[in-house]
Amino acid sequence: MVNAPPPLSHRVRGRWLGAGLIVAILLGLGGGRGVGAPAGAPAVATPPLNMAALAGSVDPSIVDTIVFGQPAGTQILGSGIILEGGGLILTAAHVVRDEVFVGVRVGGVGRVIAARVVATDAARDLALLRVDGSVRLRPASLGPGPALIGEPVAVIGNAMGLGGVPRLTAGRLVALDQSIGYGVGSSTVHLAGTLEAAAPIAVGDSGGALIDGRGRVIGVIAAAAGGSCSPTLCAMRVAYAIPIGRALTDLRLG
Secondary structure, eight states: OOOOOOOOOOOEESSGGGSEEOOEEEEEEOSOOOSSOOTTOOOOOOOOOOHHHHHHHHGGGEEEEEEEETTTTEEEEEEEEEOOTTSEEEEOGGGSTTEEEEEEEETTOSOOEEEEEEEEETTTTEEEEEEOTTSOOOOOOBOOSOOOTTOEEEEEEOGGGOOSSOEEEEEEEEEEEEEEEEEETTEEEEEEEEEEEEEEEETTOTTOEEEOTTSOEEEEEEEEESSEEOSSOEEEEEEEEEEHHHHHHHTTOO
């Protein structure tokens, strides 16, 4: 087990700058089998990402999640991935726990649209939101299968809960099939089979997307490790994501 900072899946009462900014911080790692490339997924060497092109194609398919929860006045800020133009959005369950009101802001700009939680799986840290079908949404492009060790990837989400256009940061996939554990409130979530990426990640990115070089979502951001936290900033160096195919299967969408 690897030592890590205290869990940051917390909620803070107060003004906007004191809002709860969500990204789960690892309590430890164990049983990860993805230190090297597994059979059928060799390490690869590929060109760097075209960040401008990726941002243009992916930004409209990412939402800020703005949740008011219990106790009254608590605010949780995270991210989500648009799955269907009809209003279905994928996020992390710890982003919407104990919700009183959930809203989303498409592409980080414009008005906040009311959403409702239609499915949640706390054990797998996944949730589905739905917004009014009259709202026009652009679904994210989803990856077709397993990623490769060494492949350039990027994380996109509502970093630091600042809103505006979602922040895109480049990284590289370093391991597959990792087992992780992290705190959510008073409980601990244990996940197996996660993707590990060496990519800068910040609070607010939970529920956002891990994407490949073609702008396809390959994972849902669940947790982070390897950085430092202060009262106003928690920037991490390693991101862990639930593979998108497994997330859809777990939620009975695949």
